[in-house]
Amino acid sequence: MNRLLKYTAVIYDANCIIYYCFKSGIGPKNRPIVIDSRPFTDKIREITKVLRERQKNVLTLQLIFDEITQTLLAKVVDEKLYEISHLLRRVNIDYESNAYLVLRKKLLKKINQKVQRLRYGEEWFSIDSQFQPNTQEIADMGMLYQRMLRDPAKQSKFLPRKRRIPSKKDLSLALFSKGKQLPLISNDSDLYNFNSELKDNGYCYEIYGLMKIQTA
Numbered sequence: 001m002n003r004l005l006k007y008t009a010v011i012y013d014a015n016c017i018i019y020y021c022f023k024s025g026i027g028p029k030n031r032p033i034v035i036d037s038r039p040f041t042d043k044i045r046e047i048t049k050v051l052r053e054r055q056k057n058v059l060t061l062q063l064i065f066d067e068i069t070q071t072l073l074a075k076v077v078d079e080k081l082y083e084i085s086h087l088l089r090r091v092n093i094d095y096e097s098n099a100y101l102v103l104r105k106k107l108l109k110k111i112n113q114k115v116q117r118l119r120y121g122e123e124w125f126s127i128d129s130q131f132q133p134n135t136q137e138i139a140d141m142g143m144l145y146q147r148m149l150r151d152p153a154k155q156s157k158f159l160p161r162k163r164r165i166p167s168k169k170d171l172s173l174a175l176f177s178k179g180k181q182l183p184l185i186s187n188d189s190d191l192y193n194f195n196s197e198l199k200d201n202g203y204c205y206e207i208y209g210l211m212k213i214q215t216a
Contacts, residue, residue: 001050001215004183004208009057011177012044013170014064015187016210018076019044021114024107026091033087035080035107039211040187046215047185052124061176062129063169068115077108131179133172141171141203145190148197157193166190174204181205185213 004010012020019040025032036042051058081088081104085095093099118125145165148154155163166174170188177184183206186192192209199206 001047001213004047004051004185004213005054005056007056007182009059009180009182010051011059011173011180011182011184013060013173013184013186013188013191014068014072015040016044016185017060017065017068017115017118018073018111019187019210020048021111021118022076022080024110026103026107033084033091035084037076037080043210043213043215044185047210047213050215056124058125059180059182060127061131061169061172062127063172065119065127067169069112073112073115074108077104077111081107128176131172131176133168133175137175137203138168138171140201141174141198144197144201144203145194148194154194154197157189159189164190171203174198174207177205177207178203183208185210187211 019037023034023036023041025034048058081100082095088095088100088103093103119127142165149158149163149165158164166188170186170191173184173186174191184191184204185208187210189209191198192207192212195204195207198204
């Protein structure tokens with residue numbers, strides 16, 4: 001964490017932003033079911049609290065923010081509600097029932113409001129709409145990952161069921177960190193596990209895995 005505090009700002013990926021906003025209670029007030037993305041929600045809130053106390057800023061890209069509001073947020077809400085469907089039945093909400101659909105709509109609206117509050121209501125959070133990734137660099141990064149996927153020495157750094165090339169948007173964040181000379185916090189192992197390789201090839205500044213950051 002101390003390494004991050006050397007900078008005036010840090011960059012968050014889409015997951016970090018969603019996790020930060022993703023916390024809400026449903027059901028009876030005396031026995032609410034808390035919906036969040038533990039342990040990720042707690043971790044990113046701890047990190048953000050320290051950053052704010054030290055008057056540091058948080059940046060992301062417009063294309064990342066658009067992805068959150070257009071597709072990712074709804075996907076995360078659906079995954080979480082499916083995950084806790086057994087808990088919802090305790091408050092008489094069956095999966096995909098009318099009550100479930102009403103809950104989904106309310107939850108999505110509530111969390112989206114928190115996301116928008118970041119954009120318009122927090123001075124420490126900003127979105128860069130000017131940065132345009134170099135298409136050749138994105139293509140070259142894809143080729144680098146292709147080589148690493150075929151390299152037995154690198155294959156263990158990919159998750160067993162997630163051996164893939166990061167999306168162009170995620171690769172753009174890496175390039176953005178290089179352009180800004182600021183660290184990127186990501187929960188995407190396909191990025192932070194290859195921090196050294198990306199740095200050595202000039203494709204990022206520094207990438208930290210969210211859950212690897214120590215705040216205490």
